[in-house]
Amino acid sequence: MKPRLPLQSGLRAVRAALLAGALGAALWPAGSALAAPQPLPEYRVADGARRIAGKPSTADAPLLETGAVYEDVLAPGERVYRLNLDAASSVYVSAVLHPPPGTAAGYGDGLEVEVMTTGGRSCPGNPGRAAFGYDAVPLGAVGQRLLVEDAECQAAGTYYVKVTRSAAGKDSPRAAWPVELQVRREPAPAAGTAPTAAPGAWPSASPVLPGSDPVPRGGGTGFNDARALGAGVWRDELRPGQTRFYRVPLDWGQQLGIGAEIAKARMTKDYGSASDGLTLALYSPYRGPVESRGTSYDGKQAAVTLPRTAPVAYGNRFADEAAVRGVRVAGWYYVAVTLGGKVGEFTEDAAAVPLTLRVAVSGGGSAAAPAYREGLGAAGFGVGEAERSAAREGLTAPEAAAAREDDRSAMRVVAVAGFGAGAVLLLGGWVLLARRSGRP
Known part of the structure; x- marks a missing residue:
């Protein structure tokens, strides 16, 4: 392991102290005086998630771009989105339904994600499904376009994603819940x-x-x-x-x-x-x-x-x-x-x-x-x-990103300080040389 610069070590120590303090505040003993009723924390949506509105059919379905994260709302029923795919990667479209904390679910209610052709045919490996138990907790499901020799859905072009929320029972919740959508691309292996x-x-x-x-x-x-x-x-x-x-x-x-x-x-x-x-x-x-x-x-x-x-x-x-x-x-x-x-x-x-x-x-x-x-x-x-x-x-992903930025900032500070120190040494050398030459 390579040694860290002093400033980087200091930043790491500060982050560690903050993390320890946060955990200490969160992990109070069960039943202690600090255990006051507080709302359960809500699902944290990805930074930079874009708002989008899926359509009931393929007509006017909005585009999901590879690498992007989107936020929509989904009531029982289906919403459709559009994809433009290349012919050189596997693609995964995830949907994470995240109801308000503490919401009940109808047992067996669930989520389904399907990638399909413009002709309405399901691509191999679809749909991806997931189901609730008694609690409406964050729930993820994935549709996919896999690179498989001689299979359908291998060509570049337009595809559709259908995201369906099922509500099987008469007591199943009907309110629209937030859903986070993400498109991930896995590059193709070399031939x-x-x-x-x-x-x-x-x-x-x-x-x-x-x-x-x-x-x-x-x-x-x-x-x-x-x-x-x-x-x-x-x-x-x-x-x-x-x-x-x-x-x-x-x-x-x-x-x-x-x-x-x-x-x-x-x-x-x-x-x-x-x-x-x-x-x-x-x-x-x-x-x-x-x-x-x-x-x-x-x-x-x-x-x-x-x-x-x-x-x-x-x-x-x-x-x-x-x-x-x-x-x-x-x-x-x-x-x-x-x-x-x-x-x-x-x-x-x-x-x-x-x-x-x-x-x-x-x-x-x-x-x-x-x-x-x-x-x-x-x-x-x-x-x-x-x-x-x-x-x-x-570290969480946001904390890891902040740590990398801290390290880059630290390196910039060290680089500037090193440049300044080098300039001072160089100027000192010029002065000494001038004095030895008899110049003022």
Whole structure:
């Protein structure tokens, strides 16, 4: 590791102190005097998200540009958008429905995203679906245009995206909810360098999770401010109806094991139980669901562990299992932990409950990255030193961006100071030379 300049070290220390202070304020003991009823935090929309209004049909459907993030509202029903795609990349269109915190959902209500041709035919691998439990928490689904030899949807041109919100029950909410849309582009591999079939067998044993002392890391409200985690044990807190988001960098060939534990709450009744009281979900770098599991919670103790992921590999996109198809590209994988809203019916819903996350990352190097024609980093995928550093320091994406700007500012200050010092030394040399020459 290269040494940091003193000013950079100071900036890092300030950021660390601010982060520790913020976490200390957030992680007050359950039931303490500080646990006053406060609204649950709202989903943080991506900085610079553009307002857009989808249409009920393809007529006059607005354009979604690759690399951009949009914000719309979606009532039960469908909205249509337009895409202009090249013939040299896979494209992922994610929709994240984020109802107001504390909103109930009709069980099984959900979200569907479909990429289709101008003729109305669904492209291979579509639609992408996701469903609510009892709580209307942030929910992501993805439609895609994959580069697959001899398949439909390979040509450049106009395509459409249909985003559908389903409301199956008579008691399902009907109000329009905000939806965040994002278009991500995965460059094509160089000809003949990428696999065209799913990998063979891989280590699938249950993950061995770490048991070290937990370190505080406060999760975010969604994908845009998810807190970075690496391997280790992490501590946070949850209130009933709240979802916390985290992100873990997974490089090619790496596998993720993760478990969540919720501790004892302050009970307001002698007995209570909430099915799906604790839910743990994993999302891909393009915000597609990978795996989700839940367990009941009676206010005393609960835990849930996801199966260890397949090693990250390009060929996983051709697998039969959805959970394997989801780990097809290196990058940030997102973890969402929800404490069910029904838990508030038998516990103090204003008091947060201690949450422990255990993260294990294993493998690496067993599945080499394909030779992409373009860098993955520019598309928002891949794992490099910046991602590993953010995980070590526990930074959200906005904090990591601010840190990079701090470093650039520090380097500019040092460069200016170095130039000034060099000029002074040079001027001093001229004066000394003039004196030795006998000139005034």
